[in-house]
Amino acid sequence: MTKVYEKSPAFFDTFTRKPSMQKTTHYCPGCGHGTLNKIIADLIAELGIQDQTIFVGPVGCGVFIYYYYESASVSAPHGRASAVATGVSRANPDSVTISYQGDGDLAAIGTSNAIHAANRGENMIVFFVNNNIYGMTGGQLAPTTLIDQTSTTSPSGRSILNDGFPLRMAEMVAGLEAPVLSARVAVNTPKNVRQAIKVIRKGLEAQRDKKGYAFIEVLSQCPTNWKKDPKEACEWIDDVVCQQYPLGVMKDIVEEHPSQKRKCERVEFDAIAEQLNLTTSDENGFQPIELIEDEVRFKFAGFGGQGILSLGMMVSQLSMERHMEVTWLPSYGPEMRGGVANCSVVVSKEAIGSPVVDQPNVLVALNRPSLEKFGPLVPEDGLIIYNSSLVDTVPENLKGKVYALPATDLASEAGNVKAANVVVLGFVAQKTGMFSQADLETFLAETFKKPALLELNLKAVKAGWSAAE
């Protein structure tokens, strides 16, 4: 183990989340997450498993772990980390798969995922950070909130009759047959940290040795939402929290459990397509499309309700039907709160390395904040298409080729402002040369079955196409 004040070699040297916080995490002062992150990192380094480790991160205060650990990592949708970790672990049977989840994520929306992964005895270790509250969203009642504990949604305290009992996840998991280890530790005092290190080391060793499913619940202080200073919060864990969540090892059969590895069949796409009776050639008449570059990296952005995600989906589907490699990634996480809704679409001739689009070569910005946020990221040879019906000022620091498209006005003329995204589809198709007018018409006819809707969308797509000519 590195010394307490030394940065673990399993962490990145520099955290790139924010230029102003390259050496510190985003956790609040006194938060238990930081201590737990350090313990895990130190043990990964000590056990020499950094290159095998794959983290699956949650939605919640632990969401940014991918900025901290210099290991592979995947972000899961809310509550789904154990399910995603199942896929990660099975597809990478030699990995040490770590699912890192909070109590809102694992014990509320994700209970079924978590329990079934445990019941199947997946090769993974789950860190369940229990701070008795929803941390990131501002202190609402969680399934783990203590009896009588106040929260923003239980100002009179948790009532057994209204809210039920606190969920004791470590005991629940220990009651299942498959898990090899289930324990509850705390990170509030040096003594508890020492015990936590012992148990976590055992859990990670069990993963290194492919012993099956390990679950470690970590009582962690949340001074911010408990409205206590860090010292009071640490004391509160001993004095109050541990009374309802006793520390200890609830189940440990690691030693006697044999190593287990699931077979990971690698199946070629063509074999799957054959079994599903899908065509993988151009028998349906579609040809791969010409791209302005080998890989087009789209960013579609605007307000929620402008059909941004559907626009990205339409471009994805049209490209997929033409046998292109495609990824579609909606922005769904804390970064988008109060900001712009967006989705990233990558269309490529080759397998796509990452669905994340940091530097779009085609940007569609349907409102001003989107243009201001993403416009400067588009390189000189990229295209920027903005909705000139809603954006009256174009930032001066844009490098790409800029097109003003009055998408909302054209959609309104076609019959409904909601079709602005289809206007954009027509414009993008013409400007990039990716789809012909016939492609678009066929696609819309397959998508919109009601004649009136089809007519409206055909008008909208034509309006966009004509505006681009």
Ligand code: SF4
């Ligand atoms: S809100 Fe609570 S759990 Fe989240 S980072 Fe702050 S102290 Fe930690």
